[in-house]
Amino acid sequence: MCKRTRDIHPILSLIFSLLLFVMGLLFVKETWFWMYAITFSVLFLLFRYEKLMLKLIPFVLVFGLVMGSLTLINGSMQDALYAIYRVLALGLAGVLSMSIRPIRLVRSLNQLRVPRWISLGLLIVIRFIQIFREEIRRIRQAIALRGIRFASTPALWSRAFFIPLTVRMLSISEGLATSLETRGFSTDSEGSSFEVICFKGRDLAFSILFLTCLTVYVYLFLRGR
Amino acid sequence: MKSFRFQAFTVKDIVFLAVITAVTLLASGPFAPIVMTASKIGPQAFAMALPFALVTSIGLRKVKKSGSLLIIGIFSGLVLLLMAPVMFFNQFTGSLFSESLALLLFKNYENRKTVLMSSGLFAFFTLPSTAVVNILAKGKSISEQIGNPVTFALFTLGAIALGLIGAMIGNKIADELQKAGKM
Numbered sequence: 272m273c274k275r276t277r278d279i280h281p282i283l284s285l286i287f288s289l290l291l292f293v294m295g296l297l298f299v300k301e302t303w304f305w306m307y308a309i310t311f312s313v314l315f316l317l318f319r320y321e322k323l324m325l326k327l328i329p330f331v332l333v334f335g336l337v338m339g340s341l342t343l344i345n346g347s348m349q350d351a352l353y354a355i356y357r358v359l360a361l362g363l364a365g366v367l368s369m370s371i372r373p374i375r376l377v378r379s380l381n382q383l384r385v386p387r388w389i390s391l392g393l394l395i396v397i398r399f400i401q402i403f404r405e406e407i408r409r410i411r412q413a414i415a416l417r418g419i420r421f422a423s424t425p426a427l428w429s430r431a432f433f434i435p436l437t438v439r440m441l442s443i444s445e446g447l448a449t450s451l452e453t454r455g456f457s458t459d460s461e462g463s464s465f466e467v468i469c470f471k472g473r474d475l476a477f478s479i480l481f482l483t484c485l486t487v488y489v490y491l492f493l494r495g496r
Numbered sequence: 497m498k499s500f501r502f503q504a505f506t507v508k509d510i511v512f513l514a515v516i517t518a519v520t521l522l523a524s525g526p527f528a529p530i531v532m533t534a535s536k537i538g539p540q541a542f543a544m545a546l547p548f549a550l551v552t553s554i555g556l557r558k559v560k561k562s563g564s565l566l567i568i569g570i571f572s573g574l575v576l577l578l579m580a581p582v583m584f585f586n587q588f589t590g591s592l593f594s595e596s597l598a599l600l601l602f603k604n605y606e607n608r609k610t611v612l613m614s615s616g617l618f619a620f621f622t623l624p625s626t627a628v629v630n631i632l633a634k635g636k637s638i639s640e641q642i643g644n645p646v647t648f649a650l651f652t653l654g655a656i657a658l659g660l661i662g663a664m665i666g667n668k669i670a671d672e673l674q675k676a677g678k679m
Contacts, residue, residue: 289581361580368578388510392571395514396521400575403515403522433669436519437554438678444515448508458507 273469277319279367280474281376282383287481288367294485295360298492299353308359310484315366318477323366331362373397379468388458395447402443410435501604503561513564516555517571523547536643537626538651545619545658553615553666558679560605565595565614582629590622597621608667616663619655 278284291311298304315324335358342354373394380390414431421428505513527543556564569591576583598614605611630636642648673679 285578288578292581364581365579371578388505388567389570389574392510392514392517392567393574395511396518396571396575399515399518400522403519407522429665433550433665434672437669437673440515440519440554441512441558441673441678444508444512447515448506448511451507451511456507458505458510 273467273471277473278370278372278375279318279477280468280470281371281379283470283474283478284367284371285376287478288364290485291367292360292364294488295363296357298488299356299360301492301495303488303491304356307488308356308363310488311363311481314477314480314484315363317480318473320366320370323369327362327365327369330365331358334358375466375468378464378466381464382468386458387456391451391456391458399443403440406439407436410439502563505559505561505563505567509559509561509564510567512558513555513567514571516551516558517568517575520548520551520555520568521572521575523551536648537623537630537641538648538655540626541619541623541655542651542658544622545655546662548618549615549659549662550666550669552618553611553663554670556605556611556615557667557670557674562599562604563595564605565591565618569618582626585625585629586622589625590618590620593621593624594618611667612660612663615666616660617656619659620652623652623655 279287295304295307298307301307312324315321335355338354338358339351343351377390377394380393381387410432413435414428417431419428419431524544524547527547552565552568555568566588569587573584573587576587594617595614597617598610601613602610605614627638627641630641631638670679
């Protein structure tokens with residue numbers, strides 16, 4: 272059963288995000304790059320990505336300025352501007368890739384008959400980055416409580432950090448694997464999906480607008496060569 | 497003589513390798529700004545060598561199957577694909593080349609040297625794909641990317657050395673855990 276959501280199909284989002292980034296890198300040195308950025312920003316606003324865009328603006332500003340300043344040490348103002356444009360291209364692509372919910376991506380990958388070990392692994396990696404960030408914070412707090420400092424005793428600090436981290440990695444993965452096996456999951460069997468990810472009219476409209484805009488810029492790029 | 501063989505991966509193996517990948521990405525996270533701002537090739541591999549080798553060598557000591565490093569490379573590449581597409585090729589080719597070379601020389605992961613070489617040279621083997629992607633996507637020539645040859649050579653040797661040091665530390669951690677019966 273197809274769920275009615277505002278999200279663009281995850282596979283489309285992934286492909287368009289890649290296209291936007293790679294093309295962005297190609298177009299960085301063109302005088303009309305700012306038009307490219309504005310066009311796709313407007314397209315994202317039309318498709319209600321404003322919240323994600325607001326989230327990404329601080330990153331693009333800070334990272335763009337850092338990149339620009341670092342480039343300015345060795346290069347010209349022009350090079351610094353290109354560096355900022357590269358971050359802008361990354362930010363634009365980030366809007367689409369951040370809109371993908373991991374579980375929807377995995378479900379659509381399963382529908383495309385991508386091997387289950389790949390989709391399972393991808394989901395675990397995305398989910399567990401946050402979990403291990405919390406684990407690392409706890410381990411570092413425990414080290415600080417014991418009065419161990421990296422600056423004075425780096426070997427002891429590393430030991431106190433890596434051994435508990437590895438033990439947690441082992442116990443978490445053991446528990447997760449047992450939990451998956453008891454639910455009948457295996458890498459060679461075909462599983463069923465709780466939700467079917469459909470291609471909707473909204474996806475079609477987005478694809479047409481996106482590809483039309485991109486084609487225009489590719490044409491401008493090729494004409495300039 | 498020990499021979500080269502492929503063994504099927506179980507759910508347990510896949511889960512552990514995915515967890516290892518998550519930790520690898522977290523461990524190398526603080527070095528991401530260096531990787532993204534460096535305009536020459538070399539500093540990226542140098543910065544990533546130690547954390548990548550350290551964590552992946554623990555993973556290879558637990559899952560001693562041919563293809564384990566490639567799976568870590570695929571998982572980390574797929575996650576990085578969402579942020580920076582070029583990183584997918586980087587991770588994939590890096591893991592493929594270093595694991596192939598290690599298995600070609602030592603046949604399987606029963607030998608500790610295979611783990612050392614496979615995870616230790618991972619960062620070094622990302623250099624060729626970075627160069628190729630920079631030529632294709634940014635139009636930079638090899639000489640432009642290398643810049644000063646002495647600096648490039650130092651970064652490359654540093655990446656190999658740090659990778660091997662990281663793999664040795666990882667092996668030591670794995671030894672301790674094996675002694676404690678945790679692995």
